[in-house]
Amino acid sequence: MRALFLCLFAATAPTAHAQNVLAERPPSRAEAVTDPHRLTDRVNALEGAGWNGPSASLLLPGAEVEWDLGAPTLLTGAAIQADSNDVYLLSISDDGRTWRDFTRFGGVERSGLRTRSASELNVTARFVRLSASGDDGRYSVSELELFAGSTDGSTLLRWKWVPRRPLEQTFLAWVLGMWALLALASRRLSRAALGVLAASGLLATAWLVFERTPSTPDFVASVPWVRAAVALTAMAAVLREWLWRKSWPAHGGFVIGTLGVTGVMACWCFLNLGQPQYRDAGAGRGTWLHHYDLRSYYPTARYFPELRLDGVYAASVLAVAEGRGLEAFDDQPLRDLKTDAMTTVRDSKAYLLEVRARFTPERWALFLEDMGYFRRAMGDERFLVSMDDHGGNATPVWFLTARALFASSAASDATFWRGVAADVLLLVLAFLALGWAWGARTALVALTVFGAMDFYQFGNNWFGATLRHDWLALWAIGLALLQKEKLVWAGAAIAWSAWLRAFPALTLVTLSFPVLWAGGNLLLQKKGSEALAASKPLLRVALGVVLASAALVGLSIEVFGFEAWTEWLRKVQILDRIPRVNNLAFRTHINPDKLAWVAACAVSMLALFWALRRASLPRAAVWGVALVPIILNPSGYFLHCFFLLTTLAAERPSAEGPRTAPRGALVWLVVLGTCVASYFTNLTADVETHFRLDTWVLFGSLGALLLLELGARVRSKEAAFAVQQRSGGGG
Numbered sequence: 001m002r003a004l005f006l007c008l009f010a011a012t013a014p015t016a017h018a019q020n021v022l023a024e025r026p027p028s029r030a031e032a033v034t035d036p037h038r039l040t041d042r043v044n045a046l047e048g049a050g051w052n053g054p055s056a057s058l059l060l061p062g063a064e065v066e067w068d069l070g071a072p073t074l075l076t077g078a079a080i081q082a083d084s085n086d087v088y089l090l091s092i093s094d095d096g097r098t099w100r101d102f103t104r105f106g107g108v109e110r111s112g113l114r115t116r117s118a119s120e121l122n123v124t125a126r127f128v129r130l131s132a133s134g135d136d137g138r139y140s141v142s143e144l145e146l147f148a149g150s151t152d153g154s155t156l157l158r159w160k161w162v163p164r165r166p167l168e169q170t171f172l173a174w175v176l177g178m179w180a181l182l183a184l185a186s187r188r189l190s191r192a193a194l195g196v197l198a199a200s201g202l203l204a205t206a207w208l209v210f211e212r213t214p215s216t217p218d219f220v221a222s223v224p225w226v227r228a229a230v231a232l233t234a235m236a237a238v239l240r241e242w243l244w245r246k247s248w249p250a251h252g253g254f255v256i257g258t259l260g261v262t263g264v265m266a267c268w269c270f271l272n273l274g275q276p277q278y279r280d281a282g283a284g285r286g287t288w289l290h291h292y293d294l295r296s297y298y299p300t301a302r303y304f305p306e307l308r309l310d311g312v313y314a315a316s317v318l319a320v321a322e323g324r325g326l327e328a329f330d331d332q333p334l335r336d337l338k339t340d341a342m343t344t345v346r347d348s349k350a351y352l353l354e355v356r357a358r359f360t361p362e363r364w365a366l367f368l369e370d371m372g373y374f375r376r377a378m379g380d381e382r383f384l385v386s387m388d389d390h391g392g393n394a395t396p397v398w399f400l401t402a403r404a405l406f407a408s409s410a411a412s413d414a415t416f417w418r419g420v421a422a423d424v425l426l427l428v429l430a431f432l433a434l435g436w437a438w439g440a441r442t443a444l445v446a447l448t449v450f451g452a453m454d455f456y457q458f459g460n461n462w463f464g465a466t467l468r469h470d471w472l473a474l475w476a477i478g479l480a481l482l483q484k485e486k487l488v489w490a491g492a493a494i495a496w497s498a499w500l501r502a503f504p505a506l507t508l509v510t511l512s513f514p515v516l517w518a519g520g521n522l523l524l525q526k527k528g529s530e531a532l533a534a535s536k537p538l539l540r541v542a543l544g545v546v547l548a549s550a551a552l553v554g555l556s557i558e559v560f561g562f563e564a565w566t567e568w569l570r571k572v573q574i575l576d577r578i579p580r581v582n583n584l585a586f587r588t589h590i591n592p593d594k595l596a597w598v599a600a601c602a603v604s605m606l607a608l609f610w611a612l613r614r615a616s617l618p619r620a621a622v623w624g625v626a627l628v629p630i631i632l633n634p635s636g637y638f639l640h641c642f643f644l645l646t647t648l649a650a651e652r653p654s655a656e657g658p659r660t661a662p663r664g665a666l667v668w669l670v671v672l673g674t675c676v677a678s679y680f681t682n683l684t685a686d687v688e689t690h691f692r693l694d695t696w697v698l699f700g701s702l703g704a705l706l707l708l709e710l711g712a713r714v715r716s717k718e719a720a721f722a723v724q725q726r727s728g729g730g731g
Contacts, residue, residue, distance in 0.1 A: 020153040021069055022128075022146045028068040032060035039065060039130070042155050043165050043218055044081045044143035048112040048685035051083040051140045054218055056113060059139035065130045068096070072126050075102070077147040079117040079156040084108045086134035088116075088141065092125035099129060107134070112685060113142050115156045160683045163225045167216040171229040174208050177201075178233045178258065182240045185254035194251060205261055213273060220275050224682035227269045227452040231675035234262040234448045238668045241658040252659075259444035266451025270461060278464060282376035289416050290464035292386055295374045297466060298411060300392035301402035303367055304560060306358040309567045310337040313387040314355040317345055319371040320380060326352070334387040340574045342388065366410070373411035393571055396556035396564040397499040402467060403559070419466030426473035437480035437618075439651035441659050445668050446476075449643040454678030455694060456637040458582045458687075471500035472641055475507070479647060482511070483618040487537055491544025494621075499552050502572070503638055506631065507624030508545065510608055512538060514620050517613035537617055576633045581688045585633045589695040604630050611709045622647050623709075626702045629695070636691060639698060645705060646671050663708055670708070674701040 022040045030036035038057040045055040052058060059065075072094065082088050085107045092102040102123060105116040128146060132139035143156055151157050155164040163172050181201045185194060213219050237258040240250045268274060276286030300312050307315060313334045321329050330346040345352065359367065375383050394402075405422065409415040431450075435443030462468035478493030498505035515538040522531035556564065579588040587597050604627065612620040625641050628634055649664035658665065674697060681693035 019147050019150040020145045021073055021075075021148045022067060022144060023153060025067055025069075027065045028127075029064070029066040031065075032063035033065055034058045036065055039141055039144050040067075041217065042143070043221070044115075044155055045113045045221075046683065046685040047081075047114060047160070048110060049142075050685075051111075051113060051138065053113065053142070055221065056083075056140040056142040059132045059141065061137045061139075063132060063139065066096075067128045069126050069128065072124050073148050074122065074124050075128075075146060076122055076149055077117065077119040077151055078103055078121070079115060079143075079145040079147075079151075079154055080105050080141060081113050081115045081143045081156055082132075082141040083134075083139055084111055084114040085136065086132055086139050088139075089131050089133070090146075091129040091131070092123060093127040093129070094125060096127045099127075102128070113140070117157060119151075161680055163222075165216075165222050165225075167213060167219050167222045168225040170208065170212055171222070171226055174204060175229045175232050175236075177204055179236045182236050182250070182254070182258060183243075185240075185251045186244075186248045187251050188248065189251070194254060198254065198257060201258070201261070205265070209265070209268065220273055223269060223273060224454065224679050226273065227266070227454065228676045228679035230262050230265045230269060230448060231452045231672045234259055234445060234452075235669055235672045235676070237262070238445070238665055238672070241660075242662070242665055245658075256440055256444065259441060259448065263444045263447035263451075266448045268451070270451035271463060272461070277461070280377050281379035281382070287377070288420070288464045289377075289413060290462065291374060291377045292382075292389075293462065293465040293468070294416055294419075295378065295383065295386060296389065297392045297394070297402060298406055298416070299367065299370060301399050302370070302406045302409075303359075303363065304399055304403060304564075306363060306367075307355070308564070309392060309571055311355040311358070312391050313337060314348065314352045315359075315367065316371060316383070316387060318352055318356050319368055320375070320384060322368060332384060332387075335390065337391040337571070340390065340571075340578060370411040390575060393568070393575060394501070395499055395568055396560045397496075397552045398467065398470070398501070399564075400552070400556055400559060401470065401500075405466065416466065420464060423463075423465075423467055423469050426467075426470050430473035430476035433477045433480035434647065437483035438647055438649075439653070439659060442646055442649060442651045445649075445672065446643045446646040449646055449671055449675060450640070452672075452675040453640070453642060454675065454681065455584055455639040455642060455698065458636060462637055468637075469640075471497045471504060473497075474500065475504040475641060476644060478504070478507070479618060479622055479644060482541070482621055483647070487540035487617075488544040488547075491541035491546075492548035493544075494541075495545040495548040496552060499549065501638065503628050503632065503634065503641065504624065506627040507621045508541075509605075509627065510612060510623040511541065511617050511621035513609045513612040514615050514617065517609075541617070579633065580635060582636050582691050583633055584636045584639045584691060584695050584698055585629045586695075586699075587633050589692040590699070601631055607706060611706060615709075619648065619650070626706070629698060636694065642671070642674070642698070642701075648705065648709070663711065666708055667705060670701055670704045674698070677701075 023042055025040050027036045027039070035057045038055065043055055045053050049055070075092070078090055080088055082105065087107060088105040090102040090104070091099040093099045102125070103118040103121060105118070108114050108116065130141070130144060132141075145154050145156055147154070158164060163169055178201060181197050185197050189197075216222075237255050241252075241255055243250070276288050278287050278290060278292070279285070280287040280289075280291075295316075296312050299315070300307050300309065303315075317329060317332060317334060318326070326345065326349065330344065332345045333342055334345065334348070335341070336343045336348065336351075356364070378386070392399075405419055406415065409418075431443050431447050434446050456462065474493050474497035478490050478497060481490035481493055494504055494507055498508070515535055518534045519531040522528075522534060553565075579592065583589065586600050591597065591600070608623055608626065612623060622644050625644050628641065629639060646668060649660045649667040651659045651664065653659075660668070677697045677700075678694055681690050681697060684690055684693070
């Protein structure tokens with residue numbers, strides 16, 4: 001199988017770089033250049049990426065790099081990806097001593113690493129030299145290509161959407177190989193043959209994950225394509241159950257096994273391909289712990305009586321200034337968490353001292369010790385720079401749980417790993433609940449989407465923080481309980497998730513639509529008792545909501561005081577009004593006009609009401625996800641809830657054959673296709689453009705799912721009419 005896999009890889013990649021005579025060729029001479037092997041390693045950066053990024057080789061003033069092609073070669077063109085505002089000169093020689101100009105790449109307007117090319121040169125030479133010039137003296141090149149004939153082998157000049165790095169091409173081959181295995185796997189095959197196919201797929205996947213990926217330089221840069229490759233493979237598994245159903249029916253165990261593989265690999269993607277995303281400055285190594293996030297949420301939870309929701313940055317400055325004098329930090333910028341505006345220590349001294357006065361000497365000493373941990377882990381510079389973030393803005397109910405974890409625990413790696421473990425446990429319970437309520441396929445497709453989606457990315461994901469996914473896990477558990485008709489418990493779980501992060505409250509809006517429709521119709525027919533009976537499921541959910549809300553909000557008021565809620569409400573109102581670059585929201589990236597937003601809210605509510613008026617409660621409830629980016633203005637990581645839409649496929653028990661109706665399979669294909677489409681949003685290095693494109697991908701997917709929902713209602717009506725006609729009831 002490995003030989004077969006390598007053949008597939010050969011079919012998709014190696015012939016491509018035959019005409020690039022510098023591909024993976026080391027320089028014969030390199031002076032004043034860092035990492036010269038990067039110049040020809042066929043790994044280029046995203047267009048517009050930073051000039052000194054991890055894929056770039058830096059050239060000092062006067063730097064020269066030479067290559068010996070081994071024999072006189074007819075050179076027809078060249079391409080370079082280099083810092084945009086500099087000039088790069090290629091010279092050629094026949095003997096390595098006498099040089100003449102070959103081609104010159106001038107500066108371009110846009111910043112960062114940019115590609116330039118030259119063609120129709122037709123000059124013969126054996127030696128090539130690269131040098132740079134420019135005003136700023138800062139030069140860098142991420143890739144240089146030299147063509148002898150065709151440019152087919154170019155990673156710089158091919159279409160941007162084609163996976164271009166070597167690891168990406170390997171993953172493309174893996175996708176094709178997995179598709180082939182799925183096509184071969186059928187119930188008509190013997191167990192031995194199926195075992196061979198399964199072993200081949202597992203061995204190829206293991207080789208790719210444990211051998212090929214770690215041995216590839218800068219492999220983390222390929223994460224966007226790996227996510228897309230995983231989603232493409234899951235799409236093939238979903239399609240396979242419907243392809244050749246009579247002539248070559250799929251083997252259900254092989255399909256679900258493939259979804260299991262994609263689920264595990266999606267988790268691998270979520271974990272950054274097994275590489276820590278952060279750095280422990282004090283230990284001088286990578287770390288999984290998200291100190292940048294924890295440095296706000298941990299102290300706010302442990303010292304809530306003193307810091308409240310506004311004091312964490314003020315106290316942080318004072319901790320660094322302890323023993324050195326606050327005047328030394330007059331120009332230090334920090335965010336005023338009461339207004340969300342940036343200010344300086346000079347302009348905020350009265351407020352800083354007011355925060356300090358909230359602490360007793362004993363509590364301040366503990367705070368200094370805890371901040372010492374973060375200063376060692378982050379370094380003082382990064383610790384202070386992090387004060388341009390927005391502080392801890394979770395609800396007082398969230399801080400109840402966090403305080404239970406942290407109140408008596410000093411800041412340490414062990415303390416924070418307990419928080420990570422709590423998050424992981426909740427997510428495991430969430431996916432088990434989805435499998436319990438809908439089936440294994442739904443849970444595995446949901447797991448694949450959870451890890452392979454792009455919406456949560458903003459330089460990193462939130463693994464390594466504390467309780468970042470508790471609201472999401474409880475939302476999934478609440479929907480599962482709703483599907484299993486545990487209505488009071490479902491209401492309690494959904495209420496809990498909404499009191500942690502407000503977004504799940506929209507579920508309570510959409511799940512009411514079918515009840516309101518049925519009850520309204522019955523009331524119009526003057527059937528009050530029947531209308532009350534139809535409302536009982538919603539009333540039971542509401543009972544769970546009320547009981548859980550009373551307990552959670554009441555306890556938070558007892559612990560933190562009622563003013564904690566007024567502070568939180570004021571803060572989230574400010575944050576909701578501010579468009580941030582990493583938002584995925586109608587108001588930020590589609591139309592910021594208030595009237596347009598009001599119209600979008602009204603149209604979306606009416607469309608969903610019409611689509612869901614005869615839906616089941618669980619089906620209606622999950623559509624609350626669609627309202628999050630329309631009604632609210634959330635950061636992208638809150639749209640991680642998108643994976644919950646996989647439950648719309650309505651998986652059903654079946655001894656053999658597909659586990660969903662055609663519409664259900666299309667639901668899964670749309671949701672998985674969203675992960676694939678997000679790959680293309682990563683082809684720009686501009687963060688704002690990336691999130692704007694992701695917003696359009698999100699709304700396009702929601703629109704497609706809504707059309708499927710409306711189509712299902714139409715087909716149901718047509719089917720009911722046909723039954724009526726056959727029974728003679730038409731007229």
